[in-house]
Amino acid sequence: MDSGEMKWRSACPICSALDVLGDRWTMLIVRDLIVHGPRTYSELLDSPEGIATNILADRLSLLSSLMLVERVNPDSPARNNAFRLTKGGEALRPVLEGLGKWAQVNLKNFHQDMLRMPDSPKKRK
Amino acid sequence: MDSGEMKWRSACPICSALDVLGDRWTMLIVRDLIVHGPRTYSELLDSPEGIATNILADRLSLLSSLMLVERVNPDSPARNNAFRLTKGGEALRPVLEGLGKWAQVNLKNFHQDMLRMPDSPKKRK
DNA sequence: CTTTAGACTTGCAAAATGCAAGTTATACTC
């Protein structure tokens, strides 16, 4: 995928963020990379929400084209070559933390089984 | 719409937030209500991104059922009866601010025309 | 060299979105 294919709906930064991240799956991929650190395609597939293989490939390709995600070994073949967040992707961490905390407070009455804390982040080296 | 219809993909709070907010339009409605304060249906329709009427009605209904948005005058007819954020909806403000700032820094190379600050209100006739 | 398995790709059904037009009812005008 080419980042030149992106369609920006307006000049608003919030809208632009949503042009990239505003769907059911993209931020979940980011979440997995924040929580677990670098992960391979099939590790990402194993997340409990059950993303489809074609969607995962599509979103990784989009995130890569925007330089939010990259391969750990850019010049090696794909097999077992994990994806990780770039600095730009990593900068979403506080946003996702805010979303999680917001949900814990404001959705708890509608979703009884929601966890009180997200999986504890693993320290990156 | 009934909040009982919500399908939660997992117990993860971040995912739960995205079960509600993770689409192209919902957070843009929240953005408009944060930026402008209370707004009517047709004022929300006038936002530059051009949400469709059926989608706007659907999302307002969903946000209302989750008590994130409410009518300014709950017992009056719909006409000119604006929507506003509840406390729970208002609590998304820092998340949206974070998203906007993230985009300004991390998408600027891909979206030349992005504003440094969100849109100012558009006047209706 | 043969087999295995990870990383995708493809094809099609189902759901969501987008668009135009239609409907309802309330407020305004006379």
Added chain:
DNA sequence: GAGTATAACTTGCATTTTGCAAGTCTAAAG
């Protein structure tokens, strides 16, 4: 208070996106 204008939706249908199952490709293991 009758007529009209218009805000707030609703409906129907075309288009796009998502979801699912199966298939392909190729590096790595044996």
